[in-house]
Amino acid sequence: MSRFVLRSVKQYLVNGQRYYGSGGGLVYGSAVVGRSVHLSGQRNGVMFGGFGWRRMMSSTPASMEKEPSEKKEQEKEEMKGKDVVASSYWGISRPTITREDGTVWPWNCFMPWETYKADVSIDLKKHHVPKNFLDKLAYRTVKLLRIPVDLFFQRRYGCHAMMLETVAAVPGMVGGMLLHLKSLRKFQQSGGWIKALLEEAENERMHLMTIVELVKPKWYERLLVLAVQGVFFNGFFVLYLSSPKLAHRFVGYLEEEAVFSYTEYLESIESGETENVPAPAIAVDYWRLPKDARLKDVITVIRADEAHHRDINHFASDIKFQGKELREAPAPIGYH
Helix, strand or coil: CHHHHHHHHHHHHHCCEEEEEECCEEEEEECCCCEEEEECCCCCCCCCCCHHHHHHHCCCCHHHCCCHHHHHHHHHHHHCCCCCCCCCCCCCCCCCCECCCCCECCCCCCCHHHCCCCCCCCCCCCCCCCCCHHHHHHHHHHHHHHHHHHHHHCCCHHHHHHHHHHHHHHHHHHHHHHHHHHHHHHCCCCCCHHHHHHHHHHHHHHHHHHHHHHCCCCHHHHHHHHHHHHHHHHHHHHHHHHCHHHHHHHHHHHHHHHHHHHHHHHHHHHCCCCCCCECCHHHHHHCCCCCCCEHHHHHHHHHHHHHHHHHHHHHHHHHHHCCCCHHHCCCCCCCC
16 A cells, blocks of 8 residues: 555656645645645545646646636637627528618618608697597596606606607507417417507617617616506506506507607707707618608607507507407508
């Protein structure tokens, strides 16, 4: 046994390693990298693993080994100025998409075939007159909700629009989701209404992505968005489950207020109160606006979208009030 120990010591010393006993365990030092590792739980001078064995079994020269922090810094330097490409074992990749002029399409959040020219020939004064209790309930609720919003934002139209869009993008998603689940439960087609409502939700989200390019929300406005979205989503979810016709009527009146708010926004731009800045690049591509489009052009197309959403939701509510299912009427797909 003593010969085996002496032979082992000799081998480690020849390879530039050293070790020495410490009680029942061993402290094994590496002369190459200048570090020591305490191998607890080892008995009778026999090592079952550790840094020394890993270094001896490694085919990488000691001079090539780097600290993890150094590797990370080197990787960061190499990635600077390069496009980040996530390689995939599954071979998933997006084909190169170009504009009509041959330039590369810069957006991942929407594709060229999802863009459109907004129909701005809308009736700004179009209004559904409340006819029954549910209509009046929806109308009064929207009017009451507008009071605190107007008091908080006053004439800060950009911030008001930002808050409006975070709310307006919820109903279409909730309605589309619940219709999707209903279609699965009852093995029925939706008549295109799932797609129509999800299109509405996506369109409202693109409004928000455009507005945040123009208005940088403050920290307390972000907190307000979190609170409002949490309350509104759950409230509207329950409302749509209990009465879809009331839910769509509520959204119809909400969109009427949106048309009114964006009209005020346009008036402030025309009067010079709000600067008519250049349109964000995302808005130019999404609505196929001219390259020299301004803020006024962006607000005009957004207002047109809101008017179309107003019509869609009042139409859906009318279908429900007639005692019919939405799938029995043609869905206004593509009617932004």
